[in-house]
Amino acid sequence: MSEILRVEGLSKTFKLTRKQQQIERTSRKKIVAVDDLSFTANRGEIFGLLGPNGAGKTTTLRMLATLIAPDKGNAFIDGCSIVSQPEQVRAKIGFLTSELKLEDFFTPNYLFDFFSQLYGIAPDVIAQRKAKLFERFGIDRFAEVKVANLSTGMKQKVSLVISLVHDPEFVIFDEPTNGLDVLTARTVTDYLQELREQGKTIILSTHIFSLVEKLCDRVGVIIDGRMTACGPLEEVCNGLSLEDRFFEMYKEVKGGEE
Amino acid sequence: MKNNAWTIIKKEFARVFGDRQLLFTSVIMPGLLIYIIYSLLGSGMQKMATEGTDEMVIVRVENLPESVAPMVENLPSVVVLQQAVLQEDIDKLESKNLNEVLARFPEAFDSIVATYDPQSGVAAPNIEIYYNSANNASSRVYQMLKGSLTAYEEQLSNRFDINRADVEEAQFDMASDDDVLGSILSKLIPMLILMMLFSGVMAIAPSSIAGEKERGTIATLLVTPLRRNELALGKVVSLSGIALMSGISSFIGIALSLPKMIQADAAGIELHYTTSDYLVILITIMAAVLIMASVVSLLSALAKDVKNAGTMIMPFMLVVVFCGLTPMFQSGTPESLTAYLIPFYNAVQVMTSVFAHEMKWMPVIVTLAANVCYTGIAVWGLTRMFNSEKVMFSK
Numbered sequence: 001m002s003e004i005l006r007v008e009g010l011s012k013t014f015k016l017t018r019k020q021q022q023i024e025r026t027s028r029k030k031i032v033a034v035d036d037l038s039f040t041a042n043r044g045e046i047f048g049l050l051g052p053n054g055a056g057k058t059t060t061l062r063m064l065a066t067l068i069a070p071d072k073g074n075a076f077i078d079g080c081s082i083v084s085q086p087e088q089v090r091a092k093i094g095f096l097t098s099e100l101k102l103e104d105f106f107t108p109n110y111l112f113d114f115f116s117q118l119y120g121i122a123p124d125v126i127a128q129r130k131a132k133l134f135e136r137f138g139i140d141r142f143a144e145v146k147v148a149n150l151s152t153g154m155k156q157k158v159s160l161v162i163s164l165v166h167d168p169e170f171v172i173f174d175e176p177t178n179g180l181d182v183l184t185a186r187t188v189t190d191y192l193q194e195l196r197e198q199g200k201t202i203i204l205s206t207h208i209f210s211l212v213e214k215l216c217d218r219v220g221v222i223i224d225g226r227m228t229a230c231g232p233l234e235e236v237c238n239g240l241s242l243e244d245r246f247f248e249m250y251k252e253v254k255g256g257e258e
Numbered sequence: 259m260k261n262n263a264w265t266i267i268k269k270e271f272a273r274v275f276g277d278r279q280l281l282f283t284s285v286i287m288p289g290l291l292i293y294i295i296y297s298l299l300g301s302g303m304q305k306m307a308t309e310g311t312d313e314m315v316i317v318r319v320e321n322l323p324e325s326v327a328p329m330v331e332n333l334p335s336v337v338v339l340q341q342a343v344l345q346e347d348i349d350k351l352e353s354k355n356l357n358e359v360l361a362r363f364p365e366a367f368d369s370i371v372a373t374y375d376p377q378s379g380v381a382a383p384n385i386e387i388y389y390n391s392a393n394n395a396s397s398r399v400y401q402m403l404k405g406s407l408t409a410y411e412e413q414l415s416n417r418f419d420i421n422r423a424d425v426e427e428a429q430f431d432m433a434s435d436d437d438v439l440g441s442i443l444s445k446l447i448p449m450l451i452l453m454m455l456f457s458g459v460m461a462i463a464p465s466s467i468a469g470e471k472e473r474g475t476i477a478t479l480l481v482t483p484l485r486r487n488e489l490a491l492g493k494v495v496s497l498s499g500i501a502l503m504s505g506i507s508s509f510i511g512i513a514l515s516l517p518k519m520i521q522a523d524a525a526g527i528e529l530h531y532t533t534s535d536y537l538v539i540l541i542t543i544m545a546a547v548l549i550m551a552s553v554v555s556l557l558s559a560l561a562k563d564v565k566n567a568g569t570m571i572m573p574f575m576l577v578v579v580f581c582g583l584t585p586m587f588q589s590g591t592p593e594s595l596t597a598y599l600i601p602f603y604n605a606v607q608v609m610t611s612v613f614a615h616e617m618k619w620m621p622v623i624v625t626l627a628a629n630v631c632y633t634g635i636a637v638w639g640l641t642r643m644f645n646s647e648k649v650m651f652s653k
Contacts, residue, residue, distance in 0.1 A: 065481050066481075067477065067480060067481060067647065067650075067651070068647040068651065069647065087483050087485060088483075090481055090482060090483045090484075091483040093481075095481045099474055099477055100474065100475075100477050100478040100481065101473055101474035101475045101477075101478060102475060102478060103273075103470075103473070103475045104473075105273060105276070105277060106272075106273075110272070114265065114269055115478075115482060117262075117265045118262055118265055118479075118482040118483065118484050119482060119483060120483075159478075162478070163481075
């Protein structure tokens, strides 16, 4: 199995505004979101980043997607540095999170073409891929309906399809099933497994144990911005269920503080 | 992937042209509105100028002197009644519906005037004329009566004349109709154009940049391989293009309604501008709109949301309006070329010089070069904004 992602000592600190300090009841001016994080992911696997809210999962994924820059460290996706080659990295990855919205005014059909053009895809390939993906997700019937008039589930499906217009080798997925109804969530998890069968690499973040157990080949547990455990699912679980093992680790990390 | 900027431009145009309401409010409405308002204003003013000229007015005169009688009786559309002016007649004039003027001359007016010595210290004989200024007809006859009497008084003591009108073919004001119109236009039009362009930019730029940030759609663009400078360039060029269309629509509105406004067709005045005059104006406008769009884009990128963008842009708008007003405070355009390095001010000065038929090429070239440079700087700044996670993702 060849390595496609290598994360080396990634760190990110955010400044707290005075208002945030009041909300968090702290006098700290800075908050360390991600602290010296290192891990690798292999080609053709689903890698899960598991952690509670605020552990630094989203920040890590946003750094990998080059939306924000790390303070320290680097990461290489298929040999390209997220620090020095952001455009090449973005051409290789598909990034999906509920934060990325589509313009209400346009139709799925228009948006698919628009984003495909930004990736420099040939017109015949665009048409072919669009037909396939729209059919797979049942978007074809809504292809000419403005995004504003689509149901929440359909919007999510269109967002997913748009993030895959360039058939990326490497897919980053932040909280893939958050806010989705059971049917759409099932469609998404099924498709992730389909992507793995096609040899794609997927890195996802979640706080749902069952999702990791169902999908992931390897898992990294993040607590307070640090990688607490990382490896194949069975190895990390060490004979326990993932949930029990997680709380064990959580106590170990937080034990001294409480 | 240099054509990514082009992809962005096409999308921005598709956004405006695909939305009939947005197209109407940002491109068609400004011109239409100006045309309608100016035309109404023009015809309103014309109506005011002609109203009440054909209504009959009763002029009651007490002690009408012989010397004045012919000129009172020759006033158009009046009936002269010689009778005592009573207090009740004066009270009735308070109703503005009464087309009347009352005049009371002192008894033996002619002989008093003939013997009156201004040096004596005695008050001059006084003529009382009662009228109602709220009634157009009454007011008109009062003005004519007062005019005739003033002329009669001047004639009594005539020692010299200035610019006597009965000299044949007399022309004392040597300005041509072109110059007069040119100087009016050169003071008014540049500001109007700047305002129109600004409202065009304001109609779309904040929602296209601050709005995309607010709605989270810009992040979707930022995860594609699209370079930030391509995005900045695409946004500025497309927003400028749409603002320019809005500006041109306003310009057409002004051009069509201006003759009505200044009643040029009545006065037989025509506009004399050459094709190159119009071309210089068009290019100057294009360069100005580029800076306008890029600065508004820059401020919109810094703003948290569309509302915040509006607040941040307000001071900038005041500066632009001030630049538009400068021709009213100065005579002619500045000689020094460095003055043409000031954005907006330079465009206004170039337009002023064209309208006043005083255009020189060097200021035009300096203006264009400076404005293209400033746009470049602003696009570079916008690129940095798109690159900055603090600007793009802070809420």
